[in-house]
Amino acid sequence: MSQQQTWSQRFESSLHPAIAIFNASIGFDIELIEYDLTGSIAHARMLGRTGIISPQEAEQLTAGLEQIRQEYNSGQFTPGVEAEDVHFAVERRLTEIVGDVGKKLHTARSRNDQVGTDIRLYLRAQIQQICTHIRQFQQVLLQLAEQNVETLIPGYTHLQRAQPLSLAHHLLAYFQMLQRDWDRLKDVYKRVNISPLGSGALAGTTFPIDRHYTAELLEFDGVYANSLDGVSDRDFAIEFACAASIIMVHLSRLSEEVILWSSEEFSFVKLKDSCATGSSIMPQKKNPDVPELVRGKTGRVCGHLQGLLMLMKGLPLAYNKDLQEDKEALFDTVKTVKACLEAMAILFQEGLEFRTTRLAEAVAEDFSNATDVADYLAARGVPFREAYNLVGKVVKTSLAAGKLLKDLTIQEWQELHPAFAEDIYEAIAPRQVVAARNSYGGTGFAQVEKAIAIARTQLEAN
Ligand code: ARG
Numbered sequence: 001m002s003q004q005q006t007w008s009q010r011f012e013s014s015l016h017p018a019i020a021i022f023n024a025s026i027g028f029d030i031e032l033i034e035y036d037l038t039g040s041i042a043h044a045r046m047l048g049r050t051g052i053i054s055p056q057e058a059e060q061l062t063a064g065l066e067q068i069r070q071e072y073n074s075g076q077f078t079p080g081v082e083a084e085d086v087h088f089a090v091e092r093r094l095t096e097i098v099g100d101v102g103k104k105l106h107t108a109r110s111r112n113d114q115v116g117t118d119i120r121l122y123l124r125a126q127i128q129q130i131c132t133h134i135r136q137f138q139q140v141l142l143q144l145a146e147q148n149v150e151t152l153i154p155g156y157t158h159l160q161r162a163q164p165l166s167l168a169h170h171l172l173a174y175f176q177m178l179q180r181d182w183d184r185l186k187d188v189y190k191r192v193n194i195s196p197l198g199s200g201a202l203a204g205t206t207f208p209i210d211r212h213y214t215a216e217l218l219e220f221d222g223v224y225a226n227s228l229d230g231v232s233d234r235d236f237a238i239e240f241a242c243a244a245s246i247i248m249v250h251l252s253r254l255s256e257e258v259i260l261w262s263s264e265e266f267s268f269v270k271l272k273d274s275c276a277t278g279s280s281i282m283p284q285k286k287n288p289d290v291p292e293l294v295r296g297k298t299g300r301v302c303g304h305l306q307g308l309l310m311l312m313k314g315l316p317l318a319y320n321k322d323l324q325e326d327k328e329a330l331f332d333t334v335k336t337v338k339a340c341l342e343a344m345a346i347l348f349q350e351g352l353e354f355r356t357t358r359l360a361e362a363v364a365e366d367f368s369n370a371t372d373v374a375d376y377l378a379a380r381g382v383p384f385r386e387a388y389n390l391v392g393k394v395v396k397t398s399l400a401a402g403k404l405l406k407d408l409t410i411q412e413w414q415e416l417h418p419a420f421a422e423d424i425y426e427a428i429a430p431r432q433v434v435a436a437r438n439s440y441g442g443t444g445f446a447q448v449e450k451a452i453a454i455a456r457t458q459l460e461a462n
Pocket of ligand 1: 025029085087111112115319321323324325
């Protein structure tokens with residue numbers, strides 16, 4: 001086991017073992033190794049190209065760094081706490097492999113701009129992956145929507161029956177939320193993809209580096225204009241955590257609906273065995289664990305956003321060790337969001353079945369067509385508010401008589417208002433109630449077909 005790092009000769013002894021553990025980030029920042037190596041290779045190449053080191057030395061550094069990549073990927077390189085963090089671990093191993101020239105890698109660089117580069121490269125890759133997961137889930141929702149344009153489901157406000165909907169319309173609402181999530185991540189990406197490399201510890205460097213060259217090698221879209229900002233900015237991390245939290249809030253709302261729908265009381269969906277669990281004591285139970293876990297994990301991700309905001313609020317410029325705390329929040333956010341998107345896609349693809357007979361009964365047995373009666377009168381010249389009051393009255397008397405609106409006789413309708421005719425029955429049938437909401441973005445079947453076509457084209461962007 002190699003020794004605990006001692007610092008420059010200013011230090012006479014090494015860290016207290018407990019403090020070494022307290023200080024170390026290698027236990028989690030090893031996750032960044034791939035990006036640390038890529039960033040270091042770009043830095044080494046820049047040092048060679050600008051003549052800060054010789055081209056041969058740059059070659060040696062690059063080859064050594066690639067060897068570490070292989071060693072890590074094959075499980076041979078497993079640095080421990082003595083390395084403190086991934087950056088020191090790599091530099092030490094490099095020096096073991098290539099000899100003293102390895103000690104030149106850190107010329108014109110600080111761990112401050114290095115770690116900033118690593119996290120940005122990491123987040124960049126993760127954002128792409130999360131976007132792919134979003135697309136997959138959108139695809140599943142869209143397919144389900146296509147199959148259910150004419151399936152009706154009660155629509156709610158205040159969790160009270162409001163107006164019936166096309167199930168496709170309901171599912172497409174989540175499709176559009178996810179579309180905004182996708183757009184938001186693409187937007188965050190723009191601010192993630194700026195290079196801090198070459199900011200040095202905080203003030204830049206005395207060497208004739210070429211920041212634009214490293215940025216180009218690493219496919220960054222630009223470089224930080226200010227070195228202090230470059231090393232201490234974590235806005236992009238907060239923005240990412242915010243975008244991730246919003247994704248989770250969307251998934252959590254959908255989860256809550258599935259949980260309600262799968263209850264005996266609603267019985268709108270049946271959970272398939274592949275996505276539900278039983279109880280250890282109550283043999284009749286089938287529990288919606290997937291949506292419950294997604295709902296539960298939402299708290300964690302939103303917590304990380306708070307954590308990052310609080311991490312930053314009191315930090316003076318520039319780097320402070322507090323910033324080491326950004327990583328676990330980001331790693332856990334990424335892992336959780338990916339897992340939840342994947343689980344929800346599986347749940348909707350194969351884990352639940354809409355109980356269409358039950359849904360058809362549900363929309364037929366309530367007063368969710370009352371607005372349509374008022375609209376019927378309003379379309380025949382009765383001022384809407386007056387019509388609304390009349391229908392309120394008829395709902396009240398029907399409730400008292402244990403009847404639904406469809407059970408009223410034509411005489412009863414005409415006593416209420418002479419404008420009613422036989423076509424009232426057609427106007428209040430659930431299918432017609434849905435079909436008639438043909439305003440742009442509404443649940444009318446013709447609109448839903450258009451919305452499906454729009455969603456298809458939205459999915460084509462990448
Ligand atoms: N492990 C550190 C982090 O994650 C790397 C940067 C350390 N920089 C320093 N000046 N101590 O933030």
